[in-house]
Amino acid sequence: MRTILEVQKQLLPDLMDVMKKRYTILRQIMISDVIGRRTLAHSLDMTERVLRSETDLLKSQGLIEIESMGMRISESGEQLLAMLEPMANELFGLSEMEELIEKTYGLQKVIVVPGDSENSEYAKRSLGRAGARALLSVMNDGDVVAVTGGSTTASVAEHLTPSSAMRGVWFVPARGGLGESVEFQANTIASTMAKKLGAEYRLLHVPDLLSNHAYESLVQDSNIQEILGMIRKARIVIHGIGGAMEMAKRRKLAPQTIEEIRDEGAVAESFGYYFNNKGKVVHTMLTLGMRLEDITRTDVVIAIAGGKYKAESIKAVLRFGQEDILVIDEAAATEIVKDL
Known part of the structure; x- marks a missing residue:
C-alpha cells in the first residue's frame, strides 16, 4: 500500500519541498542551540530574505524563539521534530x-x-x-x-x-x-x-x-x-x-x-x-x-x-x-x- 508521503510527492511536490525546507531549518536551529540569521542562512546556502520569511512563519507557529543572541528552538519545535523523525528517512x-x-x-x-x-x-x-x-x-x-x-x-x-x-x-x-x-x-x-x-x-x-x-x-x-x-x-x-x-x-x-x-x-x-x-x-x-x-x-x-x-x-x-x-x-x- 502506498504511503501518504508517496502520494504527496506526486500530487503536491511543491508542498514536499516546503516541508523539507522548514524541517531542515528547524533541525539546524536545534543542532546549533542558538544561531543568528546570517549564520543560519550561510549554513543552509539560503538568502537572508528567504530565510527571514521562513523563520517569521516558524516563530508565528510557536516553533522557534527569536532573542537578541539569535534563534533557538522552542519546546513545541522540539516535539514536532521528534514527531517528524520517523518520516524524515522517507522525506530525505x-x-x-x-x-x-x-x-x-x-x-x-x-x-x-x-x-x-x-x-x-x-x-x-x-x-x-x-x-x-x-x-x-x-x-x-x-x-x-x-x-x-x-x-x-x-x-x-x-x-x-x-x-x-x-x-x-x-x-x-x-x-x-x-x-x-x-x-x-x-x-x-x-x-x-x-x-x-x-x-x-x-x-x-x-x-x-x-x-x-x-x-x-x-x-x-x-x-x-x-x-x-x-x-x-x-x-x-x-x-x-x-x-x-x-x-x-x-x-x-x-x-x-x-x-x-x-x-x-x-x-x-x-x-x-x-x-x-x-x-x-x-x-x-x-x-x-x-x-x-x-x-x-x-x-x-x-x-x-x-x-x-x-x-x-x-x-x-x-x-x-x-x-x-x-x-x-x-x-x-x-x-x-x-x-x-
Whole structure:
C-alpha cells in the first residue's frame, strides 16, 4: 500500500519541498542551540530574505524563539521534530539508501539517521538514539551483550531508556581498555548500559594492548578466565568502527607498527582487528577479549558509526561479512551508496 508521503510527492511536490525546507531549518536551529540569521542562512546556502520569511512563519507557529543572541528552538519545535523523525528517512530519501545498503551487503537491517555526526552534536545524539533502539529491539531475557569502547557506543548507552527489567541480562566489555577518557572505556559503557536497563555487568580490568609476557600471565588468571568465558558467550555484540590509522595512533602503537599497518593496506579497525578495503584482516593485536571466531558465532552483531570520512572503514568491515544491523548517519550512507 502506498504511503501518504508517496502520494504527496506526486500530487503536491511543491508542498514536499516546503516541508523539507522548514524541517531542515528547524533541525539546524536545534543542532546549533542558538544561531543568528546570517549564520543560519550561510549554513543552509539560503538568502537572508528567504530565510527571514521562513523563520517569521516558524516563530508565528510557536516553533522557534527569536532573542537578541539569535534563534533557538522552542519546546513545541522540539516535539514536532521528534514527531517528524520517523518520516524524515522517507522525506530525505534515506529509506532508499537503507534498502540499497541492506541488499548490497546482505544485512538484516540498516538504519540511517539524518545529518553528519562528525559536525553535528544533534546528529550524533540521533545516532545514539537509533543505536539504543536497535539494541533494545533484539534483546531477550538471559542475553549477554558485549560492548566495545568509543564515543559512539557511549552515546548509545546515554540514550538507553529504563524499561521493564529483562531477567538475567548481562553487559560485558568486548575487549580491554585503550587508556583514554574513562567515559569512553568499554567497562564504563557496559556498566552504564546495565544500570540504565536494570541488568547486571562484569568488567575486564586489563589494557587493550598487551605484551607477550603480560598476555601469558593474565590469561592464566582464574578471574580473567571467568570473565573471558562470559564475553565469549555473548549473543549480541554492539561495536563502533574506526579508521585504521586513527585507531593505531590512539593506541599509541610504535611508529614501525603503524607503518606496517599502513603498508598492509588497512583502512578500518574494529574489535581490535585491522581490515583492508576487501574486508580481510591484515593485522591482529595481542589482546584479551572477543576473538574473530567468537564474533562469527554471535547471533546479532550491531555496528554503529557516522561521518563522511568513516565510509571507507564502514565498507571494509561490512565486507568482512559478520554484521547483522548497521546504524549510520546520512553523511556516511551517501558516501557508501556512491559506489553502488
